[in-house]
Amino acid sequence: MTPSPTERKTRGRKSSNRRKRPRGSPQARAAARLAAVQALYQMDIAETPIADALAQYLSGPIPLDDAGKRLGDIDPDFFADLLRGVEGHRAELDAMIQGALSPEWPFERLEALHRALLRAALYELWRRADVPARVAMNEYVDLAHAFYAGPEPAMINALLETLAKRLREAEFDGGAG
Numbered sequence: 001m002t003p004s005p006t007e008r009k010t011r012g013r014k015s016s017n018r019r020k021r022p023r024g025s026p027q028a029r030a031a032a033r034l035a036a037v038q039a040l041y042q043m044d045i046a047e048t049p050i051a052d053a054l055a056q057y058l059s060g061p062i063p064l065d066d067a068g069k070r071l072g073d074i075d076p077d078f079f080a081d082l083l084r085g086v087e088g089h090r091a092e093l094d095a096m097i098q099g100a101l102s103p104e105w106p107f108e109r110l111e112a113l114h115r116a117l118l119r120a121a122l123y124e125l126w127r128r129a130d131v132p133a134r135v136a137m138n139e140y141v142d143l144a145h146a147f148y149a150g151p152e153p154a155m156i157n158a159l160l161e162t163l164a165k166r167l168r169e170a171e172f173d174g175g176a177g
Contacts, residue, residue, distance in 0.1 A: 028075035033120065033139050034146075035074050036082040040116035043087070050087050054080055085123045093119045093126070100162045114156065117144055121160050125167050133168040137161065 039053040048056075058076050086093060097118050098107040110118070121140035124131050137160045144153035165172050 024075055024078070027072050029078050030139060031072055031074040032076075032079035032082065034143060035079055036086075036120050037113075037116045037140075037143055039079075039083055040086055040120060041112055043083075044112045044115060050083055054083060081128075082120055082123060085127055086119045089123065089127070090119065093122050096122060096126070096163060096166075097159065100159050100166075113147055114152070117147075117156055118159060121156075122163055125160070125164050133164040133171045137164055 035057045039048075039057050042048045043050065043053050057074070057079065094107060094115075097110075097115075101107060101110075107115075117140050121136055124136040124140075125133055128136070137157070140160060141153055141157045144156040
């Protein structure tokens with residue numbers, strides 16, 4: 001009988017009862033993005049300290065999708081990088097977002113959830129070259145659709161496209177990316 005891929009990988013190793021968290025898988029990163037948006041929203045509205053948000057989301061319940069289903073374990077390193085990156089570069093991120101908004105729509109007019117989505121997405125576009133621009137954009141537009149049924153996802157998409165083209169011009173030249 002041929003061993004399964006899991007059996008082949010674990011053969012010769014001591015088994016551990018400890019469940020390993022997936023790191024870097026698309027599902028774990030998607031869950032980390034959702035958790036990051038939720039945590040950033042909480043940090044903005046309730047002024048939750050970043051250390052508390054990190055502890056809550058890394059040890060608390062698994063995030064749910066828009067249908068109330070568990071997404072699975074989050075990538076803890078990716079989640080922490082998103083939170084720390086947004087928190088550490090908030091002024092720069094906000095200035096970039098403001099620069100992409102029309103003059104009649106100031107940054108202060110954005111809802112807290114818009115700010116959380118845009119800050120997290122923009123941080124990925126700006127500082128996470130390992131994530132293709134179109135992947136980051138699609139992930140956050142999908143999250144916007146999970147939170148909003150109206151025109152908000154289109155606005156998030158338009159802003160992210162503008163910002164992504166400014167930050168990652170090479171990925172958009174000649175259809176690359």
